[in-house]
Amino acid sequence: MPTLYLETTIPSYLVARPSRDVIVLGHQEVTRDWWATARSEYDLYVSQLVLDEISAGDPGMAAARQSLVQNLPLLNLTDAVEALALEYAQELPIPQKALTDAYHLAFAVAYEIDYLLTWNCAHLANGTIRLKLQRLNTLRGRHLPVIVTPEELMPESDT
Secondary structure, rough: OOOEEEEEEEEEHHOOOOOHHHHHHHHHHHHHHHHOOOHOOOOOOOOEHHHHHHOOOOOHHHHHHHHHHHHOOEEEEOOHHHHHHHHHHHHHHHHHHHHHHHHHHHHHHOOEEEOOOOOOOOOOHHHHHHHHHHHHHOOOOOOOOEEEOOOOOOOOOOO
16 A cells, blocks of 8 residues: 655644635545545555654644544654755755644655645645655755645546
8 A cells, every 4th residue: 555644734624614715624524535536546654753643733723633644654764864854944944933834754764655745835735845855865865755635636537
């Protein structure tokens, strides 16, 4: 089965109250549809970083996010992940304030995960970053995860 790193935005969108922003609301609905229909097609993984991020904020919402991922395998922070994250922070257009995004990429690369699933289109599911990551990882002979949104992994329909 393909492997999938579940980035923080996914459990966040799954339990969030419906947004008034029509685009975000659409993303929430697609995420819920993907979770209901497609997640069983993947071996899902998270990192301690994801657990830390979903534990922040409103205690009730945090508990709901945590319950979604509580039985998922946890990827450990290794020296290889740390080194990759620091390299990505320097080489990719990821601002220092978003250093955690470089870590999400590093987990997916170091553990050779097939997909990194996210709604973070600023620093992860972003064409500019994907292209630079592809070039960098190809140059260095590294694995390249497919960085996607839930919409891109919806089951094929017969229509």
